[in-house]
Amino acid sequence: MENKPTTERSSNYDHLEKMSTQELLTNINNEDKSVPLAIEKQLPAIEKLVDVIVTRMQEGGRLFYIGAGTSGRLGVLDASECPPTFGVSEDWVIGLIAGGDHALRHAVENAEDDLEQAWKDLEKFHISKKDVLVGIAASGTTPYVIGGVKRAREEGIATGCITCNDSSPLAAAVEFPVEVVVGPEFVTGSTRMKAGTAQKLVLNMISTSSLIKMGRVKGNKMVDMQLSNKKLVNRGVKMIMEELKVEEEEAKRLLEKYKSVRKVLRNFDSEN
Structure with a gap:
């Protein structure tokens, strides 16, 4: 050697x-x-x-x-x-x-x-x-x-x-x-x-x-990811649809309102 x-x-x-x-x-x-x-x-x-x-x-x-x-x-x-x-x-x-x-x-x-x-x-x-x-x-x-x-x-x-x-x-x-x-x-x-x-x-x-x-993932999802392009926004919408069992339009509305998947999941119950 x-x-x-x-x-x-x-x-x-x-x-x-x-x-x-x-x-x-x-x-x-x-x-x-x-x-x-x-x-x-x-x-x-x-x-x-x-x-x-x-x-x-x-x-x-x-x-x-x-x-x-x-x-x-x-x-x-x-x-x-x-x-x-x-x-x-x-x-x-x-x-x-x-x-x-x-x-x-x-x-x-x-x-x-x-x-x-x-x-x-x-x-x-x-x-x-x-x-x-x-x-x-x-x-x-x-x-x-x-x-x-x-x-x-x-x-x-x-x-x-x-x-x-x-x-x-x-x-x-x-x-x-x-x-x-x-x-x-x-x-x-x-x-x-x-x-x-x-x-x-x-x-x-x-x-x-x-x-x-440190709590930056929920389940197996990147709920805190930055929504910096269309691909990531679409990924966020799909996460919300899957997690909350809502339709795509509702998921889009929630994501546009809260600007974060985590915030959507945190606030959904208070909206309903």
Whole structure:
């Protein structure tokens, strides 16, 4: 076995350029199948992290993600989808990427190598002991992320991480590490692939579970979703029809009046 972090080890496949399209797709898919199984092993660790996030949120705290490159983008993505999905304010789940928003579309040279910058970025949001900080780094060695979580922990802030290597410096630096070891990438070192998929799935679990436990879902419905386009309005109408057993026109009227599925469900009995 190579003496390298798992994410940097040579692919289990070689001569990729000689593979047919079908072979490429089949082999990538076969590698991807291993990701949920690797996550399954980490469910107890994810549970601990979610529980501390919920506890802090119940006390008025927020959830922060920090990362660089693909990891940073995935954190920003997850955070940015919480307001439209769960109707929470934009300052409840916050994603920060090394190099700032410009780095979402462009590589920013040396941005991830600054040990001090993450804390400077976090201070702009007045991060406090009420909050939770989750560092995301496939390698578990990114200075921007490690520097951020170390300083946060010194300040008494609860810290977690999502990484794809065993026994990484990042995991050692936090209280609630999640280490999803997915093995070598199909293209050696291309952690936007399996590692990125693993991070996305874990982030889905963290934010969704936390906000369900914070009461932002009723039954299995996104009753607090933002009605920002016709598709979502139609989804809201169907939710109301199903939940209240009313006709479409009545559901539309109620949604137009109250502007929120939850408010419709809360006020329906008083109208009838």
